Amino acid sequence: MNFVVPDFYPAAAEIFVAVMALVIMLASTFARSIARTLAYYATQFTLIAAAFVTIYTMQGEPVYTFSNLFISDLMGSFLKLMIYFSTAIALLYGRAYLADRKIDKPEYYLLALLMTLGMMVMVTANHMLPMYIGLEMMSLALYTMVAFDRDSARSTEAAMKYFVLGALASGLLLYGMSMIYGATGSLEFSAIAQAVYNQAANQTVLMFGLVFLVAGICFKLGVVPFHMWVPDVYQGAPTAVTLMISTAPKLAAFAMAVRLLIWALFDIAEEWQGMLMLVAVASIVLGNLAAIAQQNIKRMLAYSGISHMGFMLLGLLSGVVDGDRHFALNAYSSAMFYAVSYVIMSLASFGMLILLSRAGFDAENIDDFKGLNKRSPWFALMMLFVMFSMAGIPFFIGFFAKLSVLQAVVAAGYFWLAVVAVLMSVAGAFYYLRVVKVMYFDAPDDEAPIHAPAEVRVMLSANGIAIAALGLAPQMLMSLCAYALLGSL
Amino acid sequence: MTDIPLLSLAIWVPIFGGLLVLATGSDRNAPLARMLAFAVAVAGFVVTIPLYLGFDTTTSAMQFVEIASWVPRFNINYHLGVDGLSVLFVILNAFITITVVLAGWKVIEDKVAQYMAAFLIMSGLMNGIFSALDGVLFYVFFEASLIPMYLIIGVWGGPNRVYAAIKFFLYTLLGSLLMLVVLLYLFMQSGGSFSILDWHQLPLPIEPQILIFLAFLIAFGVKVPMWPVHTWLPDAHVEAPTGGSVVLAAIALKLGAYGFLRFSLPIVPDAAHELSWLVIALSLIAVVYIGFVALVQADMKKLVAYSSISHMGFVTLGFFIFNPLGIEGAIVQMISHGFVSAAMFLCIGVLYDRVHSRQIADYGGVVHTMPKFAAFFMLFAMANSGLPATSGFVGEFMVVLGAVQYNFWIGFIAATTLILGAAYSLWMYKRVVFGKVANKHVAELEDINAREFAFLGILAACVLAMGLYPYPFTEVMHASVNELLRHVAVSKL
Numbered sequence: 001m002n003f004v005v006p007d008f009y010p011a012a013a014e015i016f017v018a019v020m021a022l023v024i025m026l027a028s029t030f031a032r033s034i035a036r037t038l039a040y041y042a043t044q045f046t047l048i049a050a051a052f053v054t055i056y057t058m059q060g061e062p063v064y065t066f067s068n069l070f071i072s073d074l075m076g077s078f079l080k081l082m083i084y085f086s087t088a089i090a091l092l093y094g095r096a097y098l099a100d101r102k103i104d105k106p107e108y109y110l111l112a113l114l115m116t117l118g119m120m121v122m123v124t125a126n127h128m129l130p131m132y133i134g135l136e137m138m139s140l141a142l143y144t145m146v147a148f149d150r151d152s153a154r155s156t157e158a159a160m161k162y163f164v165l166g167a168l169a170s171g172l173l174l175y176g177m178s179m180i181y182g183a184t185g186s187l188e189f190s191a192i193a194q195a196v197y198n199q200a201a202n203q204t205v206l207m208f209g210l211v212f213l214v215a216g217i218c219f220k221l222g223v224v225p226f227h228m229w230v231p232d233v234y235q236g237a238p239t240a241v242t243l244m245i246s247t248a249p250k251l252a253a254f255a256m257a258v259r260l261l262i263w264a265l266f267d268i269a270e271e272w273q274g275m276l277m278l279v280a281v282a283s284i285v286l287g288n289l290a291a292i293a294q295q296n297i298k299r300m301l302a303y304s305g306i307s308h309m310g311f312m313l314l315g316l317l318s319g320v321v322d323g324d325r326h327f328a329l330n331a332y333s334s335a336m337f338y339a340v341s342y343v344i345m346s347l348a349s350f351g352m353l354i355l356l357s358r359a360g361f362d363a364e365n366i367d368d369f370k371g372l373n374k375r376s377p378w379f380a381l382m383m384l385f386v387m388f389s390m391a392g393i394p395f396f397i398g399f400f401a402k403l404s405v406l407q408a409v410v411a412a413g414y415f416w417l418a419v420v421a422v423l424m425s426v427a428g429a430f431y432y433l434r435v436v437k438v439m440y441f442d443a444p445d446d447e448a449p450i451h452a453p454a455e456v457r458v459m460l461s462a463n464g465i466a467i468a469a470l471g472l473a474p475q476m477l478m479s480l481c482a483y484a485l486l487g488s489l
Numbered sequence: 490m491t492d493i494p495l496l497s498l499a500i501w502v503p504i505f506g507g508l509l510v511l512a513t514g515s516d517r518n519a520p521l522a523r524m525l526a527f528a529v530a531v532a533g534f535v536v537t538i539p540l541y542l543g544f545d546t547t548t549s550a551m552q553f554v555e556i557a558s559w560v561p562r563f564n565i566n567y568h569l570g571v572d573g574l575s576v577l578f579v580i581l582n583a584f585i586t587i588t589v590v591l592a593g594w595k596v597i598e599d600k601v602a603q604y605m606a607a608f609l610i611m612s613g614l615m616n617g618i619f620s621a622l623d624g625v626l627f628y629v630f631f632e633a634s635l636i637p638m639y640l641i642i643g644v645w646g647g648p649n650r651v652y653a654a655i656k657f658f659l660y661t662l663l664g665s666l667l668m669l670v671v672l673l674y675l676f677m678q679s680g681g682s683f684s685i686l687d688w689h690q691l692p693l694p695i696e697p698q699i700l701i702f703l704a705f706l707i708a709f710g711v712k713v714p715m716w717p718v719h720t721w722l723p724d725a726h727v728e729a730p731t732g733g734s735v736v737l738a739a740i741a742l743k744l745g746a747y748g749f750l751r752f753s754l755p756i757v758p759d760a761a762h763e764l765s766w767l768v769i770a771l772s773l774i775a776v777v778y779i780g781f782v783a784l785v786q787a788d789m790k791k792l793v794a795y796s797s798i799s800h801m802g803f804v805t806l807g808f809f810i811f812n813p814l815g816i817e818g819a820i821v822q823m824i825s826h827g828f829v830s831a832a833m834f835l836c837i838g839v840l841y842d843r844v845h846s847r848q849i850a851d852y853g854g855v856v857h858t859m860p861k862f863a864a865f866f867m868l869f870a871m872a873n874s875g876l877p878a879t880s881g882f883v884g885e886f887m888v889v890l891g892a893v894q895y896n897f898w899i900g901f902i903a904a905t906t907l908i909l910g911a912a913y914s915l916w917m918y919k920r921v922v923f924g925k926v927a928n929k930h931v932a933e934l935e936d937i938n939a940r941e942f943a944f945l946g947i948l949a950a951c952v953l954a955m956g957l958y959p960y961p962f963t964e965v966m967h968a969s970v971n972e973l974l975r976h977v978a979v980s981k982l
Contacts, residue, residue, distance in 0.1 A: 373644075377514075377603075388636060393662075394629035400560070403625070403669070407563065410673040418673070422666035429662050433639070433655055441643045441651055478562045 007065040010072035013053040013080065014120050020046040021113045028106035039106035040095060043113050047088040050116075054080050060487060064126060068188055071126035074487035075336075078480065079123045079255050086247040086343050087116050089459060093351045094240025096453050100359040101238065103149050111148075112244065115141035119252035125259060128177045128187040135173070135220070138252060139166050142245060146237040158236025165229045169219035176212025179205050180264070189264040196267045207271065213260055214275050220253035221309045224282040231290075234302035239357060239364070242298060243350035246305055247343045254339045257316060258485075262332065269320040276317040277417070283310025284421055288428040297366045300431055301349055304390060305342075307428060312338040314421060315405045318412035327411050333482040334404035340481065341401035344470070348386045348463040355379060355452050355460055369435055371444025379450065380439045382464030389467045391432040392425055396471035404478065494555050495543075496569040496620045498536040499579055500613045503529060503586065507609030510602055519601040523594060526605035530590045533612060534583040540576055546964050549573065549972030551622060551686070559626070564681050568623040573969030574750050574820065575619045577962065578743055581827045582619070585739045586612040588944040589732040592835055595940075596731065596842050597645060604645060608732060611637040615740050619747060624672040624683040627751075631744065632665055638733070638741065646728040653721075653728035660711050660721040668708035671701050675756070689755040692981045695763070702760035705753045706768070712745030715768075715805060716775040719798045726794035727847070731838030734790065738797050738830035743823050746804045750816075750973065754808065758977040765809040772809070773902050775802025780909030784916070789840075789847045792917055793833045796873060799906060800826050806903055807888040810895040811977060816970050817963055818887025824962060825872070825880035825955055832869040832948040836862070839941055840921075844930045849920050853927030858934040863922050865937075865945045870918040872952045874911035880955035881910075 008015060024042045028035040054077050062073035091112055098104035118137030125131035143166065147159030181187055183205040184195035195201050219226040234242045261272050287307025294300035315335025319328040356363035356372075363369075373380040389396030402425070409418045470477055506529030513522045545552060551570030559567040571579060589608050597604045614637070617630035635658055643654035676683055679691050693701070711718045722742075726734050754761050776799050783795035800822065807819025839862060840855070841847055856863040872879035875886075885907065893900030926932050937945065955962060 373600075373603075384636075393636065394633050399629070399632070403673075404563070406669065407673050407676065410670065411677055415670065415674070418670045419667070422670055423663075425666055426659055426663045429659060430655065433658055436639070437643060437651055437655065440640055441654070475560045475562055478560070482562065 006067070007063075010057060010059070010063045010065050011070055011124070012057045013050050014117065014124065016053050017046060017050050017113060017117045017120065020049075021110060021117060024106070024113065025110055028110070035106040036099075036104055039109040040091070040104075043091060043109040044088055046113060047084045047091075047116065051081055051084045054084075062487070068190075069127045069130050070124055072124060074484045075258065076124045076255070078484035079251050080120055082251055082340055082343065083116060083119050083123070083248045086251070086347055087112060087244070089347055089351075089463070090240070090243045090247055092459055093347070093354050093456055094243060096456060097240045097354045097357055098238070100357075101149060103238065105148075108145065108148060111141045111145050115145070115244070116248070119248055122252045123255035123259075126189055128181070128189075131256060131259065132170075132174060132177065134252075135256065136170060138249060139170065142241075142249065145241045145244060146233060148241065149238050152238075154236045155238060158233045161236075162229050162233045165219070169216050169226065172212045172219070173216025176209045176214075176216060179209030179212065183209060189259060192264040193266060196265060206268070210265060210268065210272055211275070213265075214272055214279075217253065217257045217260065218279055220256065221250065221313075222306055223279050223309045223313065224286045224306065225279075227283065227286075227306045230306055231299045231302040234305075235296055235298045235364070239298070239350060239353050239362065243347065243354065246301070246346045246350060250305075250309065250346075251339055251343060254312070254336065258332065258336075261316070262319070262328075266320075270323075273317040273320065276313050277414075280310045280313035280317060281417070281420060283307055283313070284424045288424045288431075291431045292427065294431070295366055296364055297353065297369070297435070298364050300366065301346070304428070304431070305346065307424070308338075308342045308390070311402065311405055311421065312342065314417065315408050318408040318414065321412045327408065329482065329485060330411065331408035333478070333485045334408045336481040336485060337478050338401040338405050340477065341397045341470075344463070345386055345389050345398060345467060348382065348460065348467060349390070351456070351460045351463060352379065352383050352386065355450060355456060358448070358451060366435060366438055367445065370438045370442045370446070372439040374444050375447070376450050379460070382461060383439060384436055385464045385467050387432040387435050389471065391429040393429075394471060395468065397467050397474060397477075399471060400474040400478070493539075495536060495540055496553050496571065496579070496616070497555060499533065499540070499583065499616045500569075500620070502536055502613070503533040503583075503609040503616070504613035506532065507606040507613065510609060511606035513602045516599070516601055519598070522602040522605055523590075526590050526609060527587075529609055530583075530587045530612075533609070534580075534587055537580045537583040537616075540571065541580055541965070544576055544965060546573070547968060549968040552576075554622075559623075563625070563676075563683070565625045565683050566623045567626060568684060569620045569626075570622045571620050573966035574973070575747065577820070577824055577965060578619045578740070578747060579616050581824055582612055582615050582740045585735060585827065585831055588831060588835065588948065589735050591940055591944045592735065592838060593730070593732045596838070600644065604641070604730075604732075607637040607641050608736065611641070611736060612740075615744065618744055622685050624675065624685055624688070626683075627685070628665065628669060628672060631668075632662070634741070634744075635661055638737070641733040641736075642725055642729045645730040646733070648728075649724070650728040653724040656721045657725040660718065664708035664711035664718075667704045671704045674701070685751060685756075689976065691756070693757065695759055695982060698757040698760035698981070699763065702753060702757045702764055705748065705757070706764075709745040709748035709753065710771075712748065713742060713801050713805060714745070714798060715771050715802070716779060716798070717771075719775070719779070722798060723791050723794040726797075726834075727788060727790050731834060731841070734794075734834040734838075735831045738793070738834060739827040742797060742801055743827065746801065746808070746819070746823055749805065749808050750820075754977050755973060757981070759980050759982055761809070761977065762811070765811070768805055768809040769899060772802040772806035773899065775799055776806065776903055776906050777909070780906060780913065783913040784909065786913075787849055789837045789849055789917060789921070790834070791847075792849075792913060793830065793837065793873075796833075796910065796913060797826065797830050799909070800830075803885060803888050803903065803906060806899075807884075807891060810891050810899070811974065812891050812894055813970055813974060814887050814894065815891030816974065817966060818884050818891055820884075820966055820970070821880075821887060821955075821959060821962060822884025825884050825952070828948055828951045828955070829869060829872045829879075829881055832865075832945065832952065833873055835944060835948070836866045836869060839937060839945075843934055846930075849917060851928070852921040852931060853924045854931055855922045855934065857926050858931060859936045861942065862937045862945075865949055866918065866922060868949050868952065870914045872956070874914040875907050876911075878953070878956045880952045880959070882956055883959045
C-alpha cells in the first residue's frame with residue numbers, strides 16, 4: 001500500500017487547537033488546585049494563538065490536503081478568525097457568571113475548545129464526512145454545555161430537548177448526504193458539483209437529498225420550521241452558554257450552508273433558493289411576531305435570532321436569478337456580512353444579560369432592565385445601541401447589514417420579499433423599542449448597583465462601541481466579507 | 490469661505506456638542522450642562538449664518554457642496570449640499586434649537602444633560618436630512634433622528650408618553666422602510682448610484698413611477714403628517730415636553746414636506762402629475778376636516794397640533810398645483826409655521842409650567858395677571874390664523890392665489906382655512922386670556938420673566954419681519970423653485 005504523508009501545514013490551526021485541548025485536559029487533572037484559572041487562561045491563550053497561526057498559514061489560493069478532505073481558503077480563514085474572536089469574548093463574559101454559580105469547572109473550557117475545533121473542521125471541510133464530524137463535535141460539546149448546570153432541572157430539560165432534536169437533525173442531514181452520494185457517486189464537494197453540472201446525477205434522488213440537506217442546515221441555523229428548540233434552549237441554558245450557542249455556531253452553520261449549497265450544489269441553486277425563500281419568509285414573520293409576546297428576554301432574543309437568521313437567508317437566496325449568476329458574489333457576501341454583524345450584536349445583547357446577573361440572580365426578564373438608565377447610564381446607552389442596531393436603525397451596524405441584504409434581494413428582483421421583510425422589521429422594532437422603553441422610561445425595581453469584573457465592563461463597552469463604530473464605517477468589514485468569498489467561489 | 494465645510498459643521502457641531510453635554514453626567518452638574526448646551530446651540534446657529542450670507546440666489550445648483558466616499562462597496566457617498574429649497578430649513582433648525590434649549594432651562598430638572606444632549610443631537614441629525622444629497626445618507630439621518638425624539642417623548646413626556654413615543658416611532662419607521670426599498674430600486678435602475686441628483690435625471694416607465702410615488706407618499710405623508718395617517722401627531726404633541734413639541738412642529742414636520750420636494754416631484758414627475766388629484770384631495774381634507782377637529786379640542790396642545798396638520802395640508806396642496814406661487818407659498822408657509830407653531834407651543838408651555846394644566850377650561854382671564862404674555866400670545870394666535878402683516882398670511886395667501894389659478898374651487902375650499910384658522914385660534918385665545926379670572930391658580934400667575942420674554946420676543950420679531958417683508962426669504966428660493974418646476978414639467982417616460 002502506498003502511503004503518502006499528507007501536508008499538515010494548511011491544517012496547522014486545527015492541529016494546534018486539538019493538541020492544546022488535550023494538554024489542557026491533562027494539565028487540569030494534575031494541577032487540581034489551580035485547574036480553573038489554568039484552564040481559563042490556557043483556553044484564551046489557545047484561541048489567541050490559533051488566530052495567529054491561522055493568519056500565518058493563510059493563503060490567497062485555496063489549498064487542499066488530506067486527500068481533498070480539507071480545504072484552507074480565505075472564507076474558511078476569515079470565519080475561523082471570527083469564531084475564535086467570538087468564542088474568546090463569550091468566555092470572557094461568562095467566566096464570572098459561571099463562578100457565581102459554581103459551575104466554572106475546567107471541563108467547561110475544554111468543551112468550549114472542542115466546540116471551537118468542531119466548528120473549525122466544519123468551515124474547512126471539503127467533503128461530507130469531515131463536515132458531519134465537525135458538526136457532531138460542535139453539537140455534542142454544546143449539548144453538554146447546556147446541561148452543565150446539572151442541578152438545574154430547566155437546563156437539563158433544555159439539553160435533552162436540544163440533544164433529541166439535534167440528533168434528529170443530524171440524522172436528516174446524514175440521510176441527505178447519503179442520497180447525494182447515491183445520486184452523484186461522490187462525497188467530495190467539487191466532485192458532486194461536477195456530477196451535477198454534467199447532469200450525471202439522478203434528479204429525483206438528488207432533489208430528495210437536497211431537501212434533507214436543507215432541513216439539516218435550517219436546524220443548525222434555527223429557522224422556521226426547524227426552530228422549535230431555539231427558544232427553549234436559549235431560555236433553559238445558563239446565560240453564558242446561551243451566549244455561546246447564539247454566536248459562533250451561527251457562523252459555522254453559515255459556512256456549512258455555503259459549502260453544501262453553494263459549493264456542491266450551485267447548479268441547482270434555483271431549487272434550494274425556492275426552499276430557502278419559504279423558510280426565510282416564515283422565519284422573519286414568525287420570529288418577529290412571536291418575539292413581541294415574550295416577557296422573558298432570553299426567549300425574546302431567541303425569536304429575534306430566528307428572524308435574523310431568516311434575514312441572513314434572504315442574502316443566500318438572491319444569488320441566482322433565471323440562471324444569471326451575476327449577483328452571486330454580492331448576495332453571498334451580504335449574507336456573510338449579516339451573519340458576522342448578527343454575531344457581534346448577539347454577543348453584546350447576551351453580554352448585557354450577564355452583566356445584570358449576579359450570584360443568586362439571573363437577569364432574564366425584560367423587566368430586569370427597568371430603569372437601567374438610572375442605575376448605569378453608560379450600560380443603558382450600550383444596550384440602546386444593541387437594540388437599535390438589531391432593529392436596523394442607523395447609525396449602527398445592523399442597519400448596514402439589513403441594507404446590504406435588502407440590496408441583494410432587490411437586485412434579484414424579489415420586491416415583494418423586500419417589502420415583507422421591511423414590514424416585519426417594523427413589527428420587530430416594537431419589541432426592541434420595548435426594551436429601550438423599560439430602560440429609559442421606567443423607574444428601577446432593583447436598585448442594586450451593577451457589579452461585574454472590570455474586564456467584562458471594558459469588553460462590553462468595546463463591544464457596544466464597535467456596534468456604533470462599524471455602523472459609521474462599515475466599509476472595511478463589508479469588503480473583508482466580499483474579499484474572503486471572492487477567493488472561495 | 491468655500492473651503493470651510495459649513496454644512497458638516499452645521500451637522501456635527503450640535504452632535505459632538507451634544508455628546509459633550511452628555512458627558513457632564515449626573516444632575517449635580519446641571520448648571521454646567523445648561524450653559525454648555527446653550528453655548529453649543531449658539532455655536533450651531535452661528536455656523537449656519539454664512540450659509541445665508543454666502544448663498545448665491547441666482548443659481549439653482551447645489552451650493553456648499555461636500556463630497557467624500559463613505560461606503561465605496563455600495564457607492565454611498567457623504568454628499569452634502571443645499572439649494573434654495575433647503576438652505577432656509579438648516580438655518581431655521583439651528584435657530585429653533587436655541588429657543589428649545591432656553592425653553593427647557595428651568596422646567597427640566599431631571600436628567601438635564603440627557604435632555605439637552607438629545608435635542609442637540611436631534612438638531613444635528615435634522616440638518617443632515619436637509620443637506621444630504623445621497624439617498625442612503627438622507628435615509629440614515631432620517632431614521633437616526635427618530636431615536637432622540639423617541640427618548641425625548643418617552644423620558645420627559647406626559648402620563649401617556651410610552652404609548653405616544655412608540656406610536657410615533659413605529660408610524661415613521663413604517664413609512665421610511667418602504668422608502669428604503671424604493672431607494673434600493675433606484676440604486677439598481679440607475680446602475681449603481683445613490684446620488685439624488687443622478688436620480689433626478691433617471692428616466693422611468695410610468696408603472697414603477699406610480700409605485701415609487703406611492704411609497705414616497707406613505708413615507709413622507711406619515712411624517713408631514715397627512716390625513717389619514719396623522720393620528721400619531723396629536724398623541725406625540727400632547728405627551729411631549731414643550732421643547733419636544735416645538736422641535737416636532739417647527740422642524741420635524743417639515744422633513745416630510747421637504748421629502749416631497751427633493752424626492753417625489755423631481756424623481757417621479759409623471760406619477761406626481763398623474764396622482765396629484767390624490768394629494769390635493771388629501772390636503773383639502775386635512776385643511777377643512779382637521780380644521781373643524783381643531784375647533785372642538787379642549788386641550789390647548791391638541792388644538793395647536795391639529796392646527797399644524799391643517800397648515801401642513803396647505804403646504805402639500807401648494808406643492809401639487811405645480812405653479813411657482815404654490816410652491817414658494819408652501820415653502821414660506823413651512824418657514825412661517827416653524828416660527829408660529831414653535832411660538833404657540835412655547836406659549837402653552839409658559840402656561841403649563843405655572844398651572845400644570847393644558848385644558849382650556851382651567852384658564853380664563855389670564856390677561857389680568859400676565860399682560861405681557863397675553864400680548865405675545867395674541868400676536869401668535871393672530872399669526873396662526875393668517876392675519877395680514879404676520880408671516881402666516883404670506884404663505885397662505887400665495888398658496889390660495891396659486892390654487893385659484895389652478896382651479897377655482899380648489900382655491901375656494903383651501904381659503905376656508907382663513908376662517909377656520911381664525912375661529913379655532915381666536916376662540917381658544919378668548920377662552921384662555923379674556924374674561925374674568927377663572928380660579929385661584931390663574932389669580933396667582935406671575936408674568937413672564939426675562940428668559941421667556943427673550944425667546945418669545947425673538948420669535949415675535951421673526952413673525953412680524955416675515956409678514957411685513959418676505960422678500961429675503963422668497964429671494965433665496967426663486968431660482969431653485971423655477972428650476973424644480975421646469976424639471977417637473979418635463980416627462981421622464
